[in-house]
Amino acid sequence: MTETTVHEDLTVGRVADLVGVSVRTLHHWDGIGLVRPGGRSWSGCRLYDADDVARIHRVLVYRELGLALAQIGRILDDPSADPREHLQRQRTLLQERIRRLEKTARAVDEMIERTDMDHSSTRLSPEEQARIFGTDWDPAYQEEARERWGGTEAWKQSAARTRDWDAAQWQEIKDETDAVEAALADAFGRGVPPGGEEANALAERHRATIARHYDCTPAMQVVLARMYTEDPRFAAHYDERAEGLAAWLRRVIEQSARAQGVDPETATWQ
Secondary structure: OOOOOOOOOEEHHHHHHHHOOOHHHHHHHHHOOOOOOOEEOOOOOEEEOHHHHHHHHHHHHHHHOOOOHHHHHHHHOOOOOOHHHHHHHHHHHHHHHHHHHHHHHHHHHHHHHHHHHHOOOOOOOHHHHHHHHOOOOOOHHHHHHHHHHOOOHHHHHHHHHHOOOOHHHHHHHHHHHHHHHHHHHHHHHOOOOOOOHHHHHHHHHHHHHHHOOOOOOHHHHHHHHHHHHHOHHHHHHHHOOOOOHHHHHHHHHHHHHHHOOOOOOOOOOO
16 A cells, blocks of 8 residues: 655545545545545635645554544554654564464365365365464364354355365455455444444344354344353454443344344244
8 A cells, every 4th residue: 555645735526536436435434533635615615735635644554454433543643753653563463463364274275286296176274374364273162063053054154165165265255244344343333323324234244154064044134143142252353443332232133133023032943
């Protein structure tokens, strides 16, 4: 990402072209106080100066790193941090992400090599899934899931659908899940209320990622959402993106299910 040098105040359209985001995004960031243009033209149009554009670039880097907008705003508005400290923080986070991506790339390369040698699809073992899904993956999770859900139709569907998935397909699922979780964290940071149109749409996106594995009904999604607050591992996973996200997501899923005729209080795995 190349930072743009600005020598004059720029309109929102010009800034959007320079930094590669939409005008609508810049208007949203202005509305939530994340990046507010420092000036106005004689006709009242927003004008961005060099400092405003520099702040946009910092937002873009933090967003690329997966931080929610509300968290980015708190970081940038920290009175104790100077621009150099922000850059150092971003560099540290980028280096960590690069290490994770390089590890994932090596795992994918290994799977490609194995597939070429075998001339057939190779199913990922739990250990190989861990290389893609991160160090918090524990092979014991699969056995735990088998004990809990092994007799269900959902388990049979998941086993059948994922049997021949290769590393690229697992990575696609991981990327899709990350994108949904980033959107959830962003909505949470913006104060999107459970039960609204946007929240319900996000609940459906979340359910669609589960449905890649098995047919997930709104009632089943509610059952899963209970674990997001009751199981410390799930709670930590979501709250790592934004503190309080797990509880908010559970409410979002429950309200979405209610709108579809499911009582969250009595929902069962069906």
